[in-house]
Amino acid sequence: MKTVTTAALLYLCLCATVAVSDDSDTETALTAAPGDVALLPCYTAGNVTPSLTTWLKDGQEVVRGGDSSSAANPAAQRLTVLRDGSLNIMKVIRGDEGTYLCSSTLPGNNTFHARVLLQVASSPEIASMSIGPATALSNGTLIVYQGSTVFFNCSGSSYPSQRLIWGFYGASFANMSLIGTLGSWLDYRIEDIQPSAQGEYRCSAHNTVSHQTVDNSSQLLVYYAPDRHPECMWTPAQDPSHILFNCTWFGAYPTPTLLLGEDRGEQGARRNEHIYATEVTDSLSVTLNRSLLSDGQTVWCMGQHLTLAPGKEKSCSLTLKLPYPEGQPIATALEGTSITLTCSESVSMPPASTTWRRGLQQEYIVPGSKYVLSEEGPVLKLTILNISKDDEGVYFCRSENTLNVTELEVYLTVKTSSTYTGVIIGIFIAALIVGSTVIIAKTIYSNRHRICLGNSQSSTDAITNASNVT
Numbered sequence: 001m002k003t004v005t006t007a008a009l010l011y012l013c014l015c016a017t018v019a020v021s022d023d024s025d026t027e028t029a030l031t032a033a034p035g036d037v038a039l040l041p042c043y044t045a046g047n048v049t050p051s052l053t054t055w056l057k058d059g060q061e062v063v064r065g066g067d068s069s070s071a072a073n074p075a076a077q078r079l080t081v082l083r084d085g086s087l088n089i090m091k092v093i094r095g096d097e098g099t100y101l102c103s104s105t106l107p108g109n110n111t112f113h114a115r116v117l118l119q120v121a122s123s124p125e126i127a128s129m130s131i132g133p134a135t136a137l138s139n140g141t142l143i144v145y146q147g148s149t150v151f152f153n154c155s156g157s158s159y160p161s162q163r164l165i166w167g168f169y170g171a172s173f174a175n176m177s178l179i180g181t182l183g184s185w186l187d188y189r190i191e192d193i194q195p196s197a198q199g200e201y202r203c204s205a206h207n208t209v210s211h212q213t214v215d216n217s218s219q220l221l222v223y224y225a226p227d228r229h230p231e232c233m234w235t236p237a238q239d240p241s242h243i244l245f246n247c248t249w250f251g252a253y254p255t256p257t258l259l260l261g262e263d264r265g266e267q268g269a270r271r272n273e274h275i276y277a278t279e280v281t282d283s284l285s286v287t288l289n290r291s292l293l294s295d296g297q298t299v300w301c302m303g304q305h306l307t308l309a310p311g312k313e314k315s316c317s318l319t320l321k322l323p324y325p326e327g328q329p330i331a332t333a334l335e336g337t338s339i340t341l342t343c344s345e346s347v348s349m350p351p352a353s354t355t356w357r358r359g360l361q362q363e364y365i366v367p368g369s370k371y372v373l374s375e376e377g378p379v380l381k382l383t384i385l386n387i388s389k390d391d392e393g394v395y396f397c398r399s400e401n402t403l404n405v406t407e408l409e410v411y412l413t414v415k416t417s418s419t420y421t422g423v424i425i426g427i428f429i430a431a432l433i434v435g436s437t438v439i440i441a442k443t444i445y446s447n448r449h450r451i452c453l454g455n456s457q458s459s460t461d462a463i464t465n466a467s468n469v470t
């Protein structure tokens with residue numbers, strides 16, 4: 001098509017050249033659109049009626065007429081010579097463009113020449129554009145997804161030639177003309193389209209002859225969703241018998257739909273799910289009654305978005321777990337020293353509130369000169385300073401979450417210096433007993449070759465027996 005346009009241009013240039021070399025009395029340039037009535041003047045200097053007028057187009061006679069003669073050729077009815085010698089073209093068609101020469105014989109036997117350059121130009125009624133693959137909203141706005149390849153095609157039907165331009169008017173980067181060309185259509189492509197390419201795309205068809213321009217434009221929106229999944233979290237509610245399950249998923253355009261629900265495990269072939277809430281939002285929370293929650297139950301949040309195909313939704317979930325504080329249940333300390341009791345809570349979901357308590361009444365332990373409380377990640381430490389016999393007794397590491405309370409019971413024994421010595425002696429004796437057993441076992445083991453008399457199988461038995469003896 002480009003070639004055709006170029007040819008048309010070239011043709012016009014040639015006409016111009018011919019016209020210049022021609023020797024005529026007047027020169028007129030006219031532009032008409034197809035379908036128009038065009039009147040090409042000949043002698044305009046006075047009110048005279050020429051006896052004969054001949055019109056030539058590009059050197060060929062097209063019509064002649066005057067006072068006495070009328071158009072003989074019915075095919076030439078579209079072209080008629082009026083009384084004053086001017087050429088009337090009833091309905092201009094494409095192809096009528098060219099250089100017209102008239103020769104009029106005026107009274108007094110003078111011959112008059114005139115040259116008329118006729119251009120035929122049709123401006124496009126529409127500039128057609130197609131953008132795709134895209135989804136159209138009811139108001140005509142087009143939707144594409146981030147990362148996709150989008151094709152743009154603009155076309156017009158200007159005659160004889162047009163300049164097509166794709167323009168971009170966006171918020172993110174400067175307005176600009178993307179590309180322009182002469183031709184019947186102009187295509188353009190954006191690979192891996194990004195939100196910055198969101199804006200208005202305008203296709204303009206500019207007729208190079210008539211200088212008329214028509215535009216067509218469309219708003220393009222680029223939708224996107226973040227790669228990361230939503231964030232699920234627990235927040236304590238004001239009412240202690242309830243808890244807030246909060247889900248957030250920021251960074252999607254347009255706003256996603258969040259679903260909050262609960263997985264009640266398999267029930268037959270189907271998963272038994274219960275949906276608490278669905279909303280078009282990027283942050284959603286539900287208040288759950290703790291009486292409805294149980295250990296091992298899973299609550300989830302799913303983010304749905306237009307850019308994610310069904311089955312590719314992003315989600316997060318939390319599985320409820322009872323608190324489970326862990327630590328040594330027995331501790332022994334020497335009077336006058338200090339001791340640190342440790343308790344670790346890393347299982348609880350939602351996170352537990354863990355505290356140290358004292359005695360069967362479970363009194364709160366208030367930090368001060370006697371007690372030092374510290375926390376290192378999931379580990380809670382209680383340091384008791386300057387231990388006395390009064391400190392002996394039961395301590396609780398009490399861990400509570402929405403589901404229930406679990407306690408770790410730690411019994412602290414306080415030894416006076418004398419009983420402590422006794423303990424050490426006791427431990428020494430115990431060690432002696434254990435040590436001698438080891439020695440006996442070792443002796444039997446190292447003498448196993450003497451015990452075993454038969455094959456290797458019985459020797460194994462002998463060793464097994466020997467260890468059982470210990």
Ligand SMILES: *[C@@H]1O[C@H](CO)[C@@H](O)[C@H](O)[C@H]1NC(C)=O
Nearest residue numbers: 051105106107108109110111
């Ligand atoms: C007009 O001029 C032409 C030549 O220029 C000549 O042949 C013709 O006889 C003339 N006619 C009259 C009526 O003078």
Ligand SMILES: *[C@@H]1O[C@H](CO)[C@@H](O)[C@H](O)[C@H]1NC(C)=O
Nearest residue numbers: 125126127128129130215216
């Ligand atoms: C814009 O382009 C579309 C698609 O080609 C066409 O249907 C519509 O008529 C055009 N509008 C104008 C004003 O050119």
Ligand SMILES: *[C@@H]1O[C@H](CO)[C@@H](O)[C@H](O)[C@H]1NC(C)=O
Nearest residue numbers: 137138139140141142219221
């Ligand atoms: C078309 O609708 C979309 C979504 O409702 C909106 O964002 C956009 O601005 C609208 N476009 C026009 C041109 O009204």
Ligand SMILES: *[C@@H]1O[C@H](CO)[C@@H](O)[C@H](O)[C@H]1NC(C)=O
Nearest residue numbers: 128153154155184185186187
């Ligand atoms: C662009 O549109 C024109 C007119 O509809 C069509 O002839 C041409 O093939 C299209 N070009 C591309 C690359 O799709």
Ligand SMILES: *[C@@H]1O[C@H](CO)[C@@H](O)[C@H](O)[C@H]1NC(C)=O
Nearest residue numbers: 168169170171173174175176
């Ligand atoms: C871009 O073009 C639009 C519409 O023609 C105009 O409102 C806006 O101010 C322009 N922005 C810049 C940065 O040129």
Ligand SMILES: *[C@@H]1O[C@H](CO)[C@@H](O)[C@H](O)[C@H]1NC(C)=O
Nearest residue numbers: 235244246247248283284285
């Ligand atoms: C949910 O979490 C978000 C982000 O931390 C926070 O802005 C929002 O207030 C929370 N919602 C509720 C109801 O606590």
Ligand SMILES: *[C@@H]1O[C@H](CO)[C@@H](O)[C@H](O)[C@H]1NC(C)=O
Nearest residue numbers: 239241242288289290291292
């Ligand atoms: C929570 O559940 C308990 C027991 O099922 C019920 O008595 C109580 O009314 C519920 N609370 C709310 C706010 O629904």
Ligand SMILES: *[C@@H]1O[C@H](CO)[C@@H](O)[C@H](O)[C@H]1NC(C)=O
Nearest residue numbers: 336369385386387388389390
């Ligand atoms: C340790 O406790 C005893 C009594 O239980 C007290 O007399 C002593 O002053 C305490 N020592 C320190 C350093 O607090």
Ligand SMILES: *[C@@H]1O[C@H](CO)[C@@H](O)[C@H](O)[C@H]1NC(C)=O
Nearest residue numbers: 290291294402403404405406
């Ligand atoms: C908490 O645990 C205790 C002891 O295991 C049990 O009796 C009680 O029913 C539990 N409470 C809830 C709300 O599950």
